[in-house]
Amino acid sequence: MAVNMQQSFSIYPFDPPGDVAALRAEVRAFLAAHEPKLGVPNCWVVGDPEFSSALGAAGFLGMILPKTVGGHERHPLERYVVIEELLAAGAPVGAHWIADRQTAPLILRYGSEEAKTRYLPGICKGQLYTCIGLSEPGAGSDLAAVRTTARYTLDGWRISGQKIWTSGAHMSHVMLALVRSEEGSERNAGLSQFLIPMDAPGITIRPIIDMGGDHHFNEVFFDDVLLPEWAMVGARGQGWAQATAELALERSGPERYLSSHVLMTALIDAAGPDPDLQIKGLIGELTAELWTLRQMSLSTAAKLAAGEDPMVEASMVKDLGNSFEQALPQRVQALVDCPSTRDDDLARLMRALLIAAPSFSLRGGTREIIRGIIARGLGLR
Amino acid sequence: MSEQRALLCDTAEAVFAEAATLGMAPVEEAGFGQLLLAEADGGFGGDWGDLFAVLRIAGANVPSMAIGEHIVGQWLGGEVTKPYGAFIRVAQAAGAMDAALAMSIDYVNTRQQFGKPLGKFQAVQQVLAVFAVEAAAVNVAGAAAAAALDRAAGDAETALFEIACAKLRTNKAIGQATAIAHQVHGAIGFTREYDLHKLTGPLLDWRSDHGNDAYWGNVLGTKVAKLGGAGLWADITAR
Numbered sequence: 001m002a003v004n005m006q007q008s009f010s011i012y013p014f015d016p017p018g019d020v021a022a023l024r025a026e027v028r029a030f031l032a033a034h035e036p037k038l039g040v041p042n043c044w045v046v047g048d049p050e051f052s053s054a055l056g057a058a059g060f061l062g063m064i065l066p067k068t069v070g071g072h073e074r075h076p077l078e079r080y081v082v083i084e085e086l087l088a089a090g091a092p093v094g095a096h097w098i099a100d101r102q103t104a105p106l107i108l109r110y111g112s113e114e115a116k117t118r119y120l121p122g123i124c125k126g127q128l129y130t131c132i133g134l135s136e137p138g139a140g141s142d143l144a145a146v147r148t149t150a151r152y153t154l155d156g157w158r159i160s161g162q163k164i165w166t167s168g169a170h171m172s173h174v175m176l177a178l179v180r181s182e183e184g185s186e187r188n189a190g191l192s193q194f195l196i197p198m199d200a201p202g203i204t205i206r207p208i209i210d211m212g213g214d215h216h217f218n219e220v221f222f223d224d225v226l227l228p229e230w231a232m233v234g235a236r237g238q239g240w241a242q243a244t245a246e247l248a249l250e251r252s253g254p255e256r257y258l259s260s261h262v263l264m265t266a267l268i269d270a271a272g273p274d275p276d277l278q279i280k281g282l283i284g285e286l287t288a289e290l291w292t293l294r295q296m297s298l299s300t301a302a303k304l305a306a307g308e309d310p311m312v313e314a315s316m317v318k319d320l321g322n323s324f325e326q327a328l329p330q331r332v333q334a335l336v337d338c339p340s341t342r343d344d345d346l347a348r349l350m351r352a353l354l355i356a357a358p359s360f361s362l363r364g365g366t367r368e369i370i371r372g373i374i375a376r377g378l379g380l381r
Numbered sequence: 382m383s384e385q386r387a388l389l390c391d392t393a394e395a396v397f398a399e400a401a402t403l404g405m406a407p408v409e410e411a412g413f414g415q416l417l418l419a420e421a422d423g424g425f426g427g428d429w430g431d432l433f434a435v436l437r438i439a440g441a442n443v444p445s446m447a448i449g450e451h452i453v454g455q456w457l458g459g460e461v462t463k464p465y466g467a468f469i470r471v472a473q474a475a476g477a478m479d480a481a482l483a484m485s486i487d488y489v490n491t492r493q494q495f496g497k498p499l500g501k502f503q504a505v506q507q508v509l510a511v512f513a514v515e516a517a518a519v520n521v522a523g524a525a526a527a528a529a530l531d532r533a534a535g536d537a538e539t540a541l542f543e544i545a546c547a548k549l550r551t552n553k554a555i556g557q558a559t560a561i562a563h564q565v566h567g568a569i570g571f572t573r574e575y576d577l578h579k580l581t582g583p584l585l586d587w588r589s590d591h592g593n594d595a596y597w598g599n600v601l602g603t604k605v606a607k608l609g610g611a612g613l614w615a616d617i618t619a620r
């Protein structure tokens with residue numbers, strides 16, 4: 001049986017510099033001081049500007065950004081420790097989440113000087129929020145089909161078109177949008193990224209209410225919106241490569257398996273110190289999956305921090321994390337008696353997550369698209 | 382991977398290939414039994430990460446051979462107990478799953494139906510992606526359990542949490558992965574003639590060995606229930 005013994009996913013040690021235990025203790029002390037706000041299910045979509053400002057003031061945002069723009073020049077893995085702690089506690093991190101996770105690193109890497117000085121300090125303070133303008137009515141999984149245009153004129157860039165499913169557009173200050181900057185270009189050529197202030201004349205934001213009754217995402221319309229030249233991010237026509245790099249950041253984090261951790265906590269608390277065999281079995285199995293996901297996510301984070309591009313690994317974490325989080329409320333429901341009249345923590349969190357769970361394998365790239373990326377990594381495409 | 386480990390793996394590949402026809406003798410002659418023994422005691426001075434790497438290769442090449450029991454038994458100076466046995470099976474499964482995945486990919490890239498290789502069909506690609514993710518989970522879980530054993534200087538009681546997690550996760554993965562391996566192989570994979578069952582047969586057996594899902598679920602669930610909800614996260618991050 002001659003086989004290629006390349007490991008399908010070799011683990012990298014997670015070796016952040018500095019005193020990790022002290023950093024965790026710092027975050028836990030901060031969280032303890034904000035107790036009533038915690039325990040939120042699906043917590044990285046729930047925004048609380050007051051909480052975000054407090055996090056910024058405590059030095060937990062913009063951790064990897066330079067001090068010159070208000071950042072803290074910490075190691076990416078120290079940032080990882082902080083977000084793990086926030087998510088595990090169910091902290092309402094939704095307001096600043098996208099800005100801190102992906103827009104800030106992208107602006108730092110590709111943005112103009114003007115964009116850096118204008119936006120990064122506010123992001124570090126937890127007071128400037130951003131949203132992602134990728135999807136359009138005709139461009140979902142097929143993202144290269146975007147049609148929103150940027151026309152180069154004597155005054156600057158003119159943006160026209162529409163984005164959809166934009167999370168948090170209504171509470172964001174800036175959108176990072178992928179648009180077609182070359183007339184007549186097709187597919188992933190001729191696209192550029194722009195930073196669009198959400199209060200610019202010509203922008204209309206319309207809420208889309210989700211099936212849980214919450215206002216989370218939106219439609220955004222651009223009617224000849226005028227932007228200065230510095231609003232373009234990176235090189236003209238390089239938007240596709242930049243957007244894909246951004247997606248790697250979006251897919252690898254602990255939010256792919258920890259956003260529902262509060263249900264796990266509630267399950268264990270409700271079970272008490274000596275539950276029956278079936279409940280013990282469920283808790284054991286869920287713990288094994290959680291622990292394994294964490295090892296995978298940590299390892300991927302270590303690769304990212306080392307400057308590698310673990311696209312396939314990040315996709316594996318997202319796929320497995322999505323499946324774990326989607327199954328969690330259903331497995332609790334199957335074993336714990338939670339009639340719809342029951343109204344304690346466990347029942348409330350379970351119901352909220354049953355409703356939220358379908359979105360997990362949609363946002364950030366659907367399950368099918370993610371598995372296509374993994375299949376390409378296996379040499380099948 | 383240390384240089385020593387790379388060398389060890391090369392040796393293991395060669396020795397286990399021989400063992401496939403000659404049995405345990407080449408393994409004993411090559412001195413794998415001394416892998417974990419200290420250099421001062423005439424051993425190789427290997428760590429648990431080395432053992433994981435070697436048993437992965439054993440799992441892929443000579444899945445049914447009790448190489449892990451041989452190595453750990455020498456180190457313990459007696460029968461392997463459940464936690465060590467569970468770790469051994471996880472390591473073997475990591476190798477056997479990667480081998481079965483490699484066989485499956487190879488097969489769908491070769492076998493043509495409807496005028497193209499099966500691997501070009503999206504349905505086939507999607508299930509193999511699931512297989513790869515499951516194999517990845519087992520590999521990570523095994524490596525992390527090995528790291529825990531190294532931190533604990535080989536004391537399985539101290540590393541019991543990680544071993545339990547790894548064995549439970551592996552058992553889950555085996556169920557999905559073996560089913561997919563057989564599905565994409567079609568009828569040929571169901572024959573005595575074809576080698577797939579030499580991997581999937583042992584893989585399925587290993588789920589029962591040294592504690593099945595119920596056993597480890599109970600061990601882990603008991604521990605975690607005592608920790609309490611917040612205690613679980615505190616415990617995981619303190620390891």
Ligand SMILES: Cc1cc2nc3c(=O)[nH]c(=O)nc-3n(C[C@H](O)[C@H](O)[C@H](O)COP(=O)(O)OP(=O)(O)OC[C@H]3O[C@@H](n4cnc5c(N)ncnc54)[C@H](O)[C@@H]3O)c2cc1C
Nearest residue numbers: 132133134135140141165166167359362363364365366368
């Ligand atoms: C909660 C939530 C928040 C979101 N936030 C944002 C945001 O902030 N910004 C933003 O730009 N977008 C956002 N999105 C949009 C998200 O990125 C898209 O929903 C996603 O890319 C899929 O596009 P679609 O909904 O048009 O589905 P479609 O592309 O129409 O797909 C429908 C189904 O068909 C499958 N499918 C499509 N193509 C293929 C194929 N080639 N092979 C196999 N199967 C295929 C898909 O996997 C899916 O299951 C958000 C979505 C959700 C649910």
